[in-house]
Amino acid sequence: MNQLIHSKLLICSCRNSLSQIYKNLVDLSLYIENTSIIMEMRKLTKEEERVIIHKGTECPFTGKYDDFFQKGTYVCKRCGQPLYSSEAKFDAGCGWPAFDKEFPGAVKRVPDPDGMRTEIECAKCGAHLGHVFTGERFTKENTRHCVNSISIEFIKEGEGNE
Numbered sequence: 534m535n536q537l538i539h540s541k542l543l544i545c546s547c548r549n550s551l552s553q554i555y556k557n558l559v560d561l562s563l564y565i566e567n568t569s570i571i572m573e574m575r576k577l578t579k580e581e582e583r584v585i586i587h588k589g590t591e592c593p594f595t596g597k598y599d600d601f602f603q604k605g606t607y608v609c610k611r612c613g614q615p616l617y618s619s620e621a622k623f624d625a626g627c628g629w630p631a632f633d634k635e636f637p638g639a640v641k642r643v644p645d646p647d648g649m650r651t652e653i654e655c656a657k658c659g660a661h662l663g664h665v666f667t668g669e670r671f672t673k674e675n676t677r678h679c680v681n682s683i684s685i686e687f688i689k690e691g692e693g694n695e
């Protein structure tokens with residue numbers, strides 16, 4: 534692929550068409566960008582795929598972060614995007630990890646087709662995280678992100694590339 538772009542650039546410079554060279558450079562940078570997005574995606578197990586891609590739900594009280602309160606950051610299992618700080622985690626007693634606030638812009642809200650609930654996704658890669666509920670008054674944020682443990686990965690404070 535790189536060789537192909539290289540020879541395209543070579544042909545264009547012979548023709549002396551600056552706009553064409555520019556267009557090829559744009560194509561090249563888009564290609565590099567797309568490749569790096571693909572490279573960052575982690576390969577998922579069957580169960581991760583069921584939840585993260587097919588929007589499934591793990592059984593309550595079974596996820597590894599349900600009863601887990603260490604200091605650190607929770608990132609997207611698939612693309613590594615930081616989603617929640619442990620500071621935002623609270624015990625809602627519902628059987629899934631609960632957070633009252635995401636990092637700014639990290640989570641996308643999408644209404645469920647039935648109009649009953651609001652789905653939450655990783656804003657970067659679209660991985661299904663769970664659902665968000667408001668008005669329950671658990672914390673002062675009055676918001677509960679109900680997240681599948683399998684959709685996220687915990688990085689202990691001071692570890693990883695934070």
Ligand SMILES: [Zn+2]
Pocket residue numbers: 609610611612613614655656657658659660
């Ligand atoms: Zn992601």
